[in-house]
Amino acid sequence: MSVGTTSRPTLRVGERTQSRHARVNALLAESGIALPAGTSLLGPTVAELLTPLPGTASAVRECLSWRTHDPVDPDDSVRTESVITRVVAEGDTTLVTRRVILRDNANTLREDAVETWRVRDGGTAPAVPATDFCAERWGVLVRDSLAADPDFASSLATWDGTIGLRCDDREIHLRVYRGRIIDVTRRTPGGATFTFIAPGHTWVDLMLGERNDFMRRAITGEFSSAGDGYEYLRLTKPLNIVIAHARAIAQEAQS
Incomplete structure (x- = not known):
């Protein structure tokens, strides 16, 4: 069962998602993932678990630019928000760029990222100039x-x-x-x-x-x-x- 949103939006510019709240250590345990204490991978891993690219089983993430404002802690309860900022055709594939942010239960922005995915199936809307x-x-x-x-x-x-x-x-x-x-x-x-x-x-x-x-x-x-x-x-x-x-x-x- 997906830990992110259950809806399946069309991947087009402006499309937004929001995940449920989840406690970091419980989410990792549920997913069978063990990370060393103090690792900088905690935020990116949690965000990926909470915010899969929906409806695109063949998508490959090609680029990730991550920023940490206040690192999340294993005991934190967090959620993600995402917005697609670009959809552009490239050959027989589509490149999808989106921003993902990680917030705690006080709604404070803790970490954020811009990522680009290459999509090879039909989950995207046509590229629009x-x-x-x-x-x-x-x-x-x-x-x-x-x-x-x-x-x-x-x-x-x-x-x-x-x-x-x-x-x-x-x-x-x-x-x-x-x-x-x-x-x-x-x-x-x-x-x-x-x-x-x-x-x-x-x-x-x-x-x-x-x-x-x-x-x-x-x-x-x-x-x-x-x-x-x-x-x-x-x-x-x-x-x-x-x-x-x-x-x-x-x-x-x-x-």
Whole structure:
């Protein structure tokens, strides 16, 4: 019997799961696993037991990036939460990236990870460019949507520069000249004027959340930036318009 969630969601961007609470030492005993005291493998092992990739018997995990904030203890009671942040086709397989977090019974985030799985069966939804944030095809969709928005054009009517958008290891550049995006590329020769940066799970929240809370998150410093910080702050309004269009594209694709 699975120790994770019993539902079998389709593996698509934005799909979330939450496990039951389990005491660490009891969970390991139930699974027949013995780990040495003080091992750094305790958190990753517990998270894997509580959060299998559902409905994908042939999936292989290819990458795991784990962070420990406060190591879990064998006597702790914990649960996991996960969200899929990317689904992309690669040949006859699909790569699924998700964030997994480990919380204790006080709801404190103790450890978290970003992992990538290669899926060879039919457990995933088709790859959707509209939710492949900061990839080149996504950037083209955003450009085409913005081309019909007079508010975006007027907000950058006198501006000549490049807006960079980064999600995890993907970055797209929108080359803007006087209110019009004249090029969409992974890199521009002189680099972006500034780059808006957020991790995959934050992009999911921004794009698929019930309301556009970009401004609130920006004010509280949830995002980061690279390049010209003054221009990043000065162009908050057009950047908010970019996010609004990207949200509309993503939500229409998911409907």
